[in-house]
Amino acid sequence: MLSCPLVEVYRLSLLSRRFEERVARLALEGFLPPMLHPGAGHEVSQIAALAALRPLDPVIYSHRGLAYMVARGVSLQAILCDIAGRVGGTNNGKGGIMHVVDPSRGIYGESGTLGGGLVVATGMGMALQKKKSDALVVHFFGDGGSNRGPFHESLNWAAVQKLPVIFVCENNGWAVSVPASRSTAVEDISLRAIGYGIPGHIVQGDDPEQVFATFAQAADRARAGQGPSLIEIKAVRLLGHYSTDPQDYRSDVASASEKDPLPKLADMLLAQGLADTAALSAMEQEIERQIADAVAQARQAPLIDAREAMTDLFA
Amino acid sequence: MTHITYAQAINRALAEEMERDENVILYGQDVAHWGGIFKVTNGLMNRFGEERVFDSPISENVMVGAGVGAAIMGLRPVVELQFADFLITAADEVLFKAGMWRFMHGGAFKVPLVVRLPSGSTGAGPEHSTCPEAYVMHSPGLLCAVPSTPADAKALLKQAIRNDNPVMYFEHRMLYQQRGPVGDADDVLPFGKARICREGRSLTIVAWQFMLSRVLEAAETLAAEGIDVEVIDPRTLSPFDWETVLASVRKTGGCLVVEEGYRSLGVGAEIGAMICEHAFAYLERPFRRLAIPDVPIPSAPALVDYVIPSVAKILQEVREVMKG
Numbered sequence: 260m261l262s263c264p265l266v267e268v269y270r271l272s273l274l275s276r277r278f279e280e281r282v283a284r285l286a287l288e289g290f291l292p293p294m295l296h297p298g299a300g301h302e303v304s305q306i307a308a309l310a311a312l313r314p315l316d317p318v319i320y321s322h323r324g325l326a327y328m329v330a331r332g333v334s335l336q337a338i339l340c341d342i343a344g345r346v347g348g349t350n351n352g353k354g355g356i357m358h359v360v361d362p363s364r365g366i367y368g369e370s371g372t373l374g375g376g377l378v379v380a381t382g383m384g385m386a387l388q389k390k391k392s393d394a395l396v397v398h399f400f401g402d403g404g405s406n407r408g409p410f411h412e413s414l415n416w417a418a419v420q421k422l423p424v425i426f427v428c429e430n431n432g433w434a435v436s437v438p439a440s441r442s443t444a445v446e447d448i449s450l451r452a453i454g455y456g457i458p459g460h461i462v463q464g465d466d467p468e469q470v471f472a473t474f475a476q477a478a479d480r481a482r483a484g485q486g487p488s489l490i491e492i493k494a495v496r497l498l499g500h501y502s503t504d505p506q507d508y509r510s511d512v513a514s515a516s517e518k519d520p521l522p523k524l525a526d527m528l529l530a531q532g533l534a535d536t537a538a539l540s541a542m543e544q545e546i547e548r549q550i551a552d553a554v555a556q557a558r559q560a561p562l563i564d565a566r567e568a569m570t571d572l573f574a
Numbered sequence: 575m576t577h578i579t580y581a582q583a584i585n586r587a588l589a590e591e592m593e594r595d596e597n598v599i600l601y602g603q604d605v606a607h608w609g610g611i612f613k614v615t616n617g618l619m620n621r622f623g624e625e626r627v628f629d630s631p632i633s634e635n636v637m638v639g640a641g642v643g644a645a646i647m648g649l650r651p652v653v654e655l656q657f658a659d660f661l662i663t664a665a666d667e668v669l670f671k672a673g674m675w676r677f678m679h680g681g682a683f684k685v686p687l688v689v690r691l692p693s694g695s696t697g698a699g700p701e702h703s704t705c706p707e708a709y710v711m712h713s714p715g716l717l718c719a720v721p722s723t724p725a726d727a728k729a730l731l732k733q734a735i736r737n738d739n740p741v742m743y744f745e746h747r748m749l750y751q752q753r754g755p756v757g758d759a760d761d762v763l764p765f766g767k768a769r770i771c772r773e774g775r776s777l778t779i780v781a782w783q784f785m786l787s788r789v790l791e792a793a794e795t796l797a798a799e800g801i802d803v804e805v806i807d808p809r810t811l812s813p814f815d816w817e818t819v820l821a822s823v824r825k826t827g828g829c830l831v832v833e834e835g836y837r838s839l840g841v842g843a844e845i846g847a848m849i850c851e852h853a854f855a856y857l858e859r860p861f862r863r864l865a866i867p868d869v870p871i872p873s874a875p876a877l878v879d880y881v882i883p884s885v886a887k888i889l890q891e892v893r894e895v896m897k898g
Contacts, residue, residue: 317647350680360679367646368679372666378639379671385640386647389599389625409666412633416640419631571681572715574738 263471264310266533269524272302274546275326276521278335281550282325282342283502290558291342293503294356298324300464300497301429303520305399306330307467308427308492311474312397315365317387319380321399321429322357322369323496331364335553336560345560352563353571374407376400377426381413384422384487395423395481397474403434405448414489418455421486425477428489429464431496436508449491457487464494465520495519575757581614581750583724584690587731588615588652590760592622595650598735600627602637602654602690611656612692612750634660638667638689642675642740646683650735657702658693658744661709672740673715684738688731694746694784694834695878700870703878705783705834708841710742711811717741717765718812720782724754726809729763736762746783766813770822774804777859777892778822780845781832782807785883789832792888801896811841819845820853827858830895832883837865859898864891 279297286293298305305326309318320327328338333349341348342356349360360368367383370376380398387394404410405428417424428448432439445451452459458480462470470492477488495518499506506512528534534542578586592598600618602610606629609616619627630637634655641651655661661668668689676683695703710718717739721727727745734741771786772793781789786807793803804822808815823829829849831842842863849861864883871881 348680350678350682353680354678358678358680360682362682368675368682370671371678372670374635375639375666375671378636378667379643379646379675381636382640382643382645382651383647384643386644386649389644389649390647409635409639412631412636413639415631416633416636572677574676574681574684574686 261475263307263468265467265524265528268303268306268310268467269528270542270546271306271330272326272521272524273542274549275302275306275324275329277546278329278550279325281554282339285554286502291339292355293501294342295502296322296324296500297498297502298326300431300495300515300519302326303467303524304429304462304464304470304492304494307470308397308474311471312478313394316394317365317367317383317396319367319376319383319396319398320369321376321401321404323401323429327399328359328361328366331361331366333359333361333364333366335550336556339553339557340560343557344563345557346563347557347560351567351571373400373404374409377404377409377413380424380426381417381422384417384424385420387423388420393482395425395478397425397427399427399429401434402428402430402432402439402443402448403437405451406434406442414451414455414457414487417487418457421484423481423484424487425474425481426487426489428491429494430491431494433496433500435500447491449489452489455489457489459489459491461491461493464492465518465523467524575755577753578724578756579750580724580727580745580752580754581612583728583756584614584731584745585616585618586756587728587735588618589621591732591735592618592626597648598626598650598652599644600652600654601630603630603632603656605629605654610654612747614745614750615654634664635667638664639671641687641689642667642671642685645685645687645740646675650686652688652690652735654690656692658691658706659701659704661689661691661706661742668716668742669709669713673713677715685740686738687740688734689740689742691742691744692747693744694748695871695882696747697873697875697878699873703871705744705746707744707811708835708839711841711844715740716812717810719743719765719810721745721809722749722783722786722807724752725756725761726763728756729761730765730809732760732762733765737765744783748784763809765810766815768806768808768815768818770804770818771807772803772805774802775826776802777896778804778806778819778826778829779832779892780806780808780819780829782809783834785832785834788883788885789888792885792892795889796892801892803892816848816852820849823849823853824856827856828861828895830862830864830891832864832888834882835865836868837863838868840865859895862891862895864888
C-alpha cells in the first residue's frame with residue numbers, strides 16, 4: 260500500500276491555514292463578508308483523507324474550512340472572488356463561500372442545510388454504481404449534522420444498496436455553541452455504523468498516517484462494490500463557528516490550541532528527516548507569495564453584475 | 575390512437591422513456607415488485623430489471639436527495655413519493671436541493687429529476703389528501719406539471735423526463751381510472767402551454783386535474799342557462815401560460831379559479847394577483863376563487879365532499895359572480 264505523502268499533506272495544510280487566516284483578515288478589512296466557518300485544526304486530516312483517494316473522486320464537502328478546495332487545486336483567486344462577489348469565482352455570486360464548485364477537480368459543492376449533503380452524496384454514489392464506474396464519493400459533515408434524520412436515511416440507503424460512498428464525520432465536539440455532551444448521547448459517532456451493517460472507524464485528526472491508511476481501506480472496499488464506510492475523525496476546532504464568533508460559550512479555547520495538528524506534523528517531518536527547517540521556511544515563504552498573488556488579483560477583479568442574480572436557475 | 579386510462583398513460587410514458595434512454599431509473603416505495611400502491615408502475619420492473627426499477631425504504635429525504643445526486647451525475651431519476659403530501663416531508667430536498675443545487679453552484683450542474691406526486695383526496699385523511707402545488711409554485715427552480723387527461727399525462731411526463739430541470743409531476747388519484755384517447759406517436763407537450771378546453775365569452779374559469787372535470791360538467795348546465803364560460807387548463811403551473819389566461823380575461827371580463835389546494839396564498843391567489851397587475855382595466859366583475867377552505871382535508875366522505883369544490887358549489891359561485 261502507498262504511504263501517506265506527509266510533506267505534501269503538511270504543505271497543503273499550511274497553505275489552507277494561512278489562506279484562511281488571510282480570508283479572516285480581509286473580512287475585518289471589509290473586502291469580504293465574514294461568512295467563513297474556519298477549518299483551522301481540521302486541515303491535516305481533511306487533506307490526508309483526500310490524499311488517499313483519486314484526484315477526481317467526487318467530494319461533497321462541509322462548511323468548515325477551505326482545505327478541501329485547496330487540496331484539489333481550486334485556485335485561491337477563484338475562492339476569494341466567490342467570497343467577495345467578484346468576477347472570476349466558481350459560482351457567479353450565487354453561493355459565495357459555501358458553494359465553491361469545480362467538477363473538473365471533483366469538487367461537487369456543498370449543501371447549505373446540514374444533512375443535505377448526505378443525501379446528495381448518496382445519490383451520486385448510486386449514479387456511479389449504475390454507470391459501473393470505479394470512482395467513489397466522499398462526503399464530509401460535522402458531528403452536529405450527524406444528529407439529523409438525513410444521516411440515518413442516507414447511511415441505511417447506501418448500506419442496503421452497497422454504494423461507493425465514504426461518509427466522514429469530522430467530530431470536533433461542537434455544533435455551533437452546543438457541545439456534544441449536550442447534543443449527542445454517544446461519545447463516538449462511528450458506533451452508529453453498527454446500526455447500518457457497515458464498518459465504522461475512528462481516526463485521530465492529528466495522525467495523518469492513520470487517516471490515510473483508513474481512507475485507503477474504505478476506498479478499496481467501496482471500489483470493490485462492498486459498500487460504504489463511516490469514518491469518524493476526532494478533530495479539534497481551534498476557532499469559532501464563524502470567523503467573528505467571540506466563543507464566549509467556550510472554556511476550552513486555550514486547551515484546544517495545544518491540540519493543533521499542524522505544528523505536531525511539522526515536528527514529525529523534522530524528527531523523521533523528511534524536511535529541515537530551511538525547507539519548511541522556504542515552503543512558508545512560497546505560500547505567502549502564492550496567497551499575496553491571489554489577493555492582489557482578486558482585488559483587481561470587477562464586482563459581479565447584479566443582473567447575474569437572474570441567471571443559472573434553469574438549464 | 576387507443577383509449578387507455580390516465581394510470582396506463584403514465585405507465586406507458588415511463589416504459590417508452592426507459593426504453594429510449596438507459597439513464598432513466600425509477601424508484602420509490604412499492605414501485606418495483608408490487609407495481610406501485612396505485613399500480614401505476616405495474617410490470618416495469620419485470621421489463622427493465624431491478625437495476626433500473628427498484629423499491630426504496632420509507633426515506634423521503636434520501637429518496638429525493640439521492641435523486642438530485644444521481645441527476646447531477648448524469649442519470650435521469652424518476653422518484654415516486656406515493657402521496658403528494660410527502661413533498662413536505664422531503665421539503666429540504668425538494669425546495670432547496672432540487673430547486674437550488676444548480677443555481678447556488680453557479681450553473682455547474684443540471685438536475686434532470688422527476689418527482690411523481692399522486693395527489694388529491696380519496697378520504698385517506700389530512701396527511702394523505704392534499705394538492706400541494708402552491709408550495710412548488712412558490713419555490714424557485716422547480717417546474718410543476720398538472721396533467722388532466724390521459725393524453726396530457728403521457729405527453730407531459732415524457733417532457734418532464736427529457737427536461738434538464740427538476741419537475742414536480744402531479745398525478746391526481748381521482749383521475750387514475752379515467753379513460754381517454756392517447757396517440758401511439760411519440761407525442762411530447764411543451765411546458766407552459768395552456769389548453770382552452772371550452773371557448774366562451776361570459777367568464778374565464780381556470781381549473782386543472784380533478785377540478786377541471788367538475789368545471790367542465792358545470793359548464794354544460796351553465797350553457798343551458800345562457801352563461802357561456804371559457805375553461806382553461808394550464809397544464810403546467812411553473813411555467814404558467816399567463817398569455818393565454820390574460821387574453822381570455824381581457825375577452826370575458828372576469829375570472830374564477832377552481833382549485834383543490836388551500837385557499838390562502840394558493841395558486842388562485844397568484845392568478846388573481848397577476849390579473850390585477852396585467853388586466854385590471856378589463857375586469858367587469860370581481861376575481862373569485864373557489865378552493866379548499868383553510869382546514870385540513872378530513873377523512874369521512876361527507877366532510878371531504880363539503881370542503882372540496884363540488885359541481886353544485888361551482889354552479890353557485892358562477893351564478894353569483896355573473897349577477898355582479
